[in-house]
Amino acid sequence: MSERIANWITKASRAASGGNAQPWDIQFEEINSQIAFRISIDKQYQRDPSIMDVAGVASALSIGCFGRYLVGVALLDNFHLVNKKFNDLNDLWSSSVELLFEKNNMQSNEKNSLKLQEPFHQTNRYPYKKIPLDKLFEKQLEERASRYSTVKLHRINKEDVNFRKALNNLETVRWTNYNFLESLFKEITTSDTEQLGIPVTQLGISFLEQNFIKFFKNNLDLGFSMLNFGLHKATVQKNTENFLTNCSQIYFLQANDFSLQSCFDLGYCFQDLWIEVNSQKLSFQPNGNGFVALAYWHAPNNKIFNPKEISLIEDSTQLLTQSSELNLKAPVLGFRVGYSDKVIPLSPRKPLKGRLENGLINSFSLIRIKSN
Ligand SMILES: Cc1cc2nc3c(=O)[nH]c(=O)nc-3n(C[C@H](O)[C@H](O)[C@H](O)COP(=O)(O)O)c2cc1C
Incomplete structure (x- = not known):
């Protein structure tokens, strides 16, 4: 080579x-x-x-x-x-x-x-300042996204209660469904030497919370029981609030369909916008909660979801169609942008x-x- x-x-x-x-x-x-x-x-x-x-x-x-x-x-x-x-x-x-x-x-x-x-580019999961995004920059982002015919950029109204509820529902499934929880903990790494995954120190959470995650990662069944007993509420609320409120603007990118070109373009456009955002010294965090709903809609007969989770997903799907014209039955990927002075180490x-x-x-x- x-x-x-x-x-x-x-x-x-x-x-x-x-x-x-x-x-x-x-x-x-x-x-x-x-x-x-x-x-x-x-x-x-x-x-x-x-x-x-x-x-x-x-x-x-x-x-x-x-x-x-x-x-x-x-x-x-x-x-x-x-x-x-x-x-x-x-x-x-x-x-x-x-x-x-x-x-x-x-x-x-x-x-x-x-x-x-x-x-x-870099992921910043910490709170950002709550100041509006520069209008000219907003236009530039929208113009960039409009170059992709298979992808659509949706600007989200952060105040919309339906949007908040939908995101909260999906985050709830992410933290209470055994399969999703297992996968979430698997991708969080706790040692400095691992070359894959997300270091626990980059989750934007306190030292105490990092220790909870470390404990749950090693005691998944206990963590699952505690989260389902009610502990998930505080975590879900905190994550959703941090994403929705502590930023300047939220966007979601929607792909037309499951074709290779649509998925590739979605990723290309997403990364392009991310590089642009970071080059302007603004911070960025993706939101992949749409994949929770996609897992259900792609295989509704797969028994990984219980009736309560199915109802949360169906509810979110309906709410997002109404509030933002987002279709959770096809690939979507969200992100927040904003101003922050936090220095993040390279993952x-x-x-x-x-x-x-x-x-x-x-x-x-x-x-x-x-x-x-
Ligand atoms: C398809 C996709 C989904 C992602 N979902 C999330 C997410 O839900 N929350 C989050 O904080 N980061 C999310 N990320 C960011 C990745 O975790 C991040 O890119 C990866 O850990 C590498 O870190 P870096 O981008 O800071 O280099 C997502 C990235 C991609 C490409």
Whole structure:
């Protein structure tokens, strides 16, 4: 592998992924001034995926996040994206996305005028200041999102009681359903040496709460009983309030459908907005609660939910359709943005390597010939 490709892959592995699972499998080929990648969902991750990763949607979305990073890193090396191929097998787990890059003839003064910056983003789960977002910046975000035909950006009215209730319901299921709780605790890491997952120190909670999480992680059945006995209420209320009130603005991105392109575009657009938000020194936190509802709607006969949870999900789905025109039966991903002075350490990543795949570049010229 050339130094250039190794560098691109390492930098792109900073992309976001649900639960910091980093579920990417990378193949590549480099010939002269062309570089191609094929990105699919890592087989090792697929052996024990997160319950939030419904039908591989969260992973496909993370492939979009990875794609956005690759495009940003490639530009710094004078390469730009010239072609994209979606190998959509109607099953996201076995599908893949191919990206073809070509070297630019951009002059250095042209490059300087673009003010290219290395892509960067971070999750900030702490409270943000409650001041409104700059109107011009709001417009810029909306304009950026409107470039994606398969994705729609919804600005949320934070004061809407229906929206609050819907988010609260989904958070309740996340903290009281055994399968979701198990998955939540699995993705939180308590040791400094782990390269996957979310460090407990980055959850935006107090030292005491961190110790509760550590205890529950090691005593899941007891934690489950206590949360279901009523302890979940305070946690759910705190998380929902922090997300809804301690920020400037909330948005949700909605994908058209479950197709590979829609999920990839959702992730690409999401990561693009996130990089933009952070580049303006604003903070950002995703909200993946929509995946709780998606898990039900994707497989309503799967027995993981009890009747009370089903009613909470049905209620949320109806409330969000009414309040924000969001459709929880298709992929959605939310986020809050706001001003904060909190310095957040970088979250961990595992080393990521690609594999050489001869013929990748050629497969693009075949489509070009076909389409001519
Ligand atoms: C599909 C998806 C869903 C996510 N859901 C949440 C969420 O519900 N809450 C949260 O705090 N972060 C969420 N995140 C953020 C990830 O946890 C975060 O990207 C990952 O831990 C890596 O950390 P970093 O983005 O700060 O580098 C989500 C990210 C993605 C891509």
